[in-house]
Structures are given as structure tokens and as C-alpha cells.
Amino acid sequence: MPCTVVVGAQWGDEGKGKVVDALSADADVIARYQGGPNAGNSLVRGGETLVLHLGPSGILHPGKRCLIGNGVVVDLSRLREEVKRLESLGIEVRDRLGISPAAHLILPYHRVAEAVAESGPAAIGTTGRGIGFAYRDKAARTGLRLGDLSESGAFVAAVDRNLARLRREFPEAEALGGMSGASLLEELRDGARWVQAMLCDIAAELQVALRRARRVLLEGAQGTMLDLDHGTYPFVTSSSASAAGAPLGVGIGPRAVDRVLGVTKAYTTRVGLGPFPSEMPEESAEALREAGEEYGATTGRPRRCGWLDLPALRYASRVNGLDALVVTKLDVLDHFEEIRVAVDYECGGQRLEAGFPSGARALERVKPVWRSFPGWRESTRDVRRWEDLPVRARQYLEWIELECGVPIESVSVGAEREAEVRRR
Numbered sequence: 001m002p003c004t005v006v007v008g009a010q011w012g013d014e015g016k017g018k019v020v021d022a023l024s025a026d027a028d029v030i031a032r033y034q035g036g037p038n039a040g041n042s043l044v045r046g047g048e049t050l051v052l053h054l055g056p057s058g059i060l061h062p063g064k065r066c067l068i069g070n071g072v073v074v075d076l077s078r079l080r081e082e083v084k085r086l087e088s089l090g091i092e093v094r095d096r097l098g099i100s101p102a103a104h105l106i107l108p109y110h111r112v113a114e115a116v117a118e119s120g121p122a123a124i125g126t127t128g129r130g131i132g133f134a135y136r137d138k139a140a141r142t143g144l145r146l147g148d149l150s151e152s153g154a155f156v157a158a159v160d161r162n163l164a165r166l167r168r169e170f171p172e173a174e175a176l177g178g179m180s181g182a183s184l185l186e187e188l189r190d191g192a193r194w195v196q197a198m199l200c201d202i203a204a205e206l207q208v209a210l211r212r213a214r215r216v217l218l219e220g221a222q223g224t225m226l227d228l229d230h231g232t233y234p235f236v237t238s239s240s241a242s243a244a245g246a247p248l249g250v251g252i253g254p255r256a257v258d259r260v261l262g263v264t265k266a267y268t269t270r271v272g273l274g275p276f277p278s279e280m281p282e283e284s285a286e287a288l289r290e291a292g293e294e295y296g297a298t299t300g301r302p303r304r305c306g307w308l309d310l311p312a313l314r315y316a317s318r319v320n321g322l323d324a325l326v327v328t329k330l331d332v333l334d335h336f337e338e339i340r341v342a343v344d345y346e347c348g349g350q351r352l353e354a355g356f357p358s359g360a361r362a363l364e365r366v367k368p369v370w371r372s373f374p375g376w377r378e379s380t381r382d383v384r385r386w387e388d389l390p391v392r393a394r395q396y397l398e399w400i401e402l403e404c405g406v407p408i409e410s411v412s413v414g415a416e417r418e419a420e421v422r423r424r
């Protein structure tokens with residue numbers, strides 16, 4: 001394991017949080033490398049569901065060191081709320097959470113600008129958390145980082161410049177009128193003091209940990225198909241969700257990564273707008289949505305549902321260089337009579353042989369080529385050994401690994417920590 005990356009192999013919501021939580025038992029350090037509070041990881045602990053948005057999913061394991069990398073965008077008040085909630089449950093967090101001072105801040109004007117942009121014709125169906133505009137400032141070199149909070153004068157001046165620019169860009173955004181550098185700094189004052197003790201050189205810390213053969217988990221948010229470069233652009237998030245983003249987002253070299261683990265559901269979901277070739281008609285989607293409780297953990301939106309999309313999964317296997325797959329939510333398919341899979345795409349009556357369509361427009365034109373499997377129609381919820389899975393379920397899984405060329409390492413059959421089938 002020494003350094004393992006856990007990455008979403010679909011459009012997010014694959015159950016990465018549960019996988020990281022399980023692997024954290026054997027890890028020493030767990031670090032988030034990109035994204036922000038657009039992520040929603042539902043973790044079941046003692047029958048209670050906890051939703052994490054910013055903290056690494058290892059946080060529920062007492063004593064484990066948790067890090068938030070430079071690649072993450074942080075909403076300070078949300079982070080504080082999350083830590084407070086965990087501490088109210090008796091989970092001590094502050095002494096073992098380290099945050100990169102190079103992580104960018106999501107500021108209130110990012111959310112205001114996003115709300116205006118999302119009400120127009122170029123909407124993406126975002127989570128409304130200011131993610132895109134925070135990363136836009138980062139790339140434009142006008143962003144503010146956690147480390148800038150201690151430089152009051154420069155902070156105020158930079159925010160004022162950003163606000164002036166945004167007011168020109170979005171004259172209809174009245175909320176920007178009431179904001180100023182000084183007022184935002186004042187709003188952030190308590191949070192800034194609170195976070196100060198957690199800021200540290202996480203890249204240096206990880207390097208030392210790896211040199212001492214500590215086991216490190218790098219946790220991705222969202223998924224490969226939402227990756228800024230490799231996803232269904234422009235219907236993507238604004239960060240590098242795929243595995244290559246991991247070393248970048250925590251400040252270690254790419255060769256420090258030993259293993260890349262991809263997480264996929266046994267079917268597919270997507271939240272927000274954009275192409276989704278294997279999407280189901282609404283009647284079947286409804287059944288799957290209810291069985292799988294497919295509602296957004298961050299926004300509560302009903303997720304769009306579809307069958308497994310093999311071309312997308314093969315693409316994710318390749319882009320991330322996956323060493324193994326974890327298949328989640330197999331139990332959700334338990335009672336389906338027929339299970340369908342998109343095995344290929346065709347466009348204008350011809351199979352797409354090579355490559356994966358780049359960008360949303362090209363993907364919108366494809367039609368899936370379907371293959372149908374008979375359902376196993378028995379419960380897998382209590383299965384804990386591979387040999388005990390229904391034969392048809394095993395055949396379905398073995399066929400997936402053969403098609404992707406990536407071995408399946410474990411299968412999740414329920415939300416609880418124990419609901420897992422580990423292979424050998």
C-alpha cells in the first residue's frame with residue numbers, strides 16, 4: 001500500500017468515502033487532494049449517517065493524521081461547522097488535521113458569481129458552492145489562499161480588486177454591492193484564527209511519512225468523468241479529480257504513488273447537466289433511485305440514473321492507470337430482472353473502435369450498444385465472501401473486470417462498514 005490513490009471512476013458519488021473509510025483502518029495518513037465542499041461523502045457510523053464535505057474520509061478513525069492538500073478549495077465556515085459537528089460526536093479532529101496554506105479560499109463572492117452564471121444559458125448544474133469561481137481565481141492568479149489570511153493589508157486590497165472586477169462582469173449581482181475587502185476579512189477573522197494552528201507544510205510532512213514507510217492514502221473527490229481535463233468538458237468540475245491530480249494536489253512527486261484504486265458503482269449515476277449515454281428512461285431510473293437512495297449528499301438533488309457504462313469505465317481505467325477496482329452498491333441491483341450494460345458506443349450506425357469521445361458535444365452524439373444480463377434476484381446484503389455471491393452476480397463482476405482489464409479487489413453490498421466482500 002505505501003501510497004495509494006483512491007479515485008472515482010465515474011461521475012462522482014461512487015462511494016469513495018466508504019472505501020477510504022475502510023482502507024483508513026490500515027493507513028497512517030489520509031489526505032484529500034482536490035475539490036471542495038462540492039463533495040459529499042456519506043459515512044455510516046453506528047447506524048447514524050454522517051456527511052463529510054471537506055474533511056478526508058479517514059477522519060472517523062481516531063488518531064489518524066488527516067490532511068487537506070493545496071489542490072483543495074476551502075470554505076472556512078463550512079470546514080469549521082464540519083469539525084464542530086465531528087467534535088460534538090466525540091471525534092477529536094483539530095489536533096490531527098493539517099491543512100496546506102496553499103489551499104485556496106472559497107469566498108462569498110465566488111458563490112454569488114456562480115449563482116448568476118448558473119442562471120444563464122451556459123449553466124452546468126453545479127453544486128452552487130463557489131467551486132468554479134474559486135478555481136478560476138486560482139488559475140487567473142487572483143485567488144486568495146489560506147496562508148494569505150495573516151497578511152491583512154494585502155488580503156483586503158486583493159479582495160477589493162476582485163470585487164471591482166466581478167461587479168463589472170456581473171452588474172446584476174446586487175449582493176456584491178455590500179461586500180468589501182475589510183468586511184470579508186472581518187467576517188473571516190474568527191475562522192482565520194481558528195485555522196491558523198492547523199496550517200502546515202503538508203508536502204514536507206508526507207515526504208517524511210513516505211520515507212519512513214508510513215501508509216498514505218490520497219483521497220479524490222468527484223470522479224474521472226468530472227475531471228477538468230479528462231471529463232465531459234464543459235460539464236465537469238474545475239479541478240483534477242483523476243489520479244494524476246493526487247500528487248499535484250498534495251505536493252509529492254508522481255513516482256511516490258504506488259497504487260491507484262478506482263471506485264465504480266455497479267451501475268451509473270450523474271448529478272447536474274451534461275451527456276450521459278447509458279442513462280435510463282425515467283420509469284426504470286425511479287426504481288433504481290429508490291433502491292439506491294440516489295439523492296445528492298450535498299444538494300439533495302435526485303441523481304440521474306443509468307446502467308453501467310463500459311466505454312467510460314475502460315476510459316477511466318486507462319486515464320488513471322488503475323491497478324484495481326472496487327465495485328460499490330452491488331446490492332442495489334439485487335432485485336432487477338434484467339441488468340443492462342452499455343458495452344460500446346456507436347455513432348451514425350458505426351461502432352466507435354478507438355479512443356473515447358473528447359468533450360460533451362462528441363459524447364452527446366453517441367448511442368450505447370447494449371448487452372443484457374439476467375438478474376440474480378437474491379439479496380447480497382449479507383454476503384461477505386466472494387464464493388458466496390450469487391453465480392450470476394459473480395459472472396457480472398468477472399465480465400466487468402475482463403472488459404476493463406482491471407481486477408476487482410472488493411465489492412460493497414451495503415452502506416455499513418462491514419457490508420463488504422473482500423476478494424481473498
Ligand code: IMO
Pocket residue numbers: 008011012013014038039040041124125126127128129130131132220221222223226235236237238270271272273297
Ligand atoms: P463527490 O465527491 C457528484 C458535479 C455537479 C456538476 C459539476 C460541476 O460526492 O463524488 P461544481 O459544483 O463542482 O462546480 O459542479 O460536477 N459534481 C458532483 N457530482 N458528486 C460530487 O462529488 C460532485 N461534485 C461536483 O453536479 O454537474
Ligand code: MG
Pocket residue numbers: 012013038039040296297298
Ligand atoms: Mg456527491
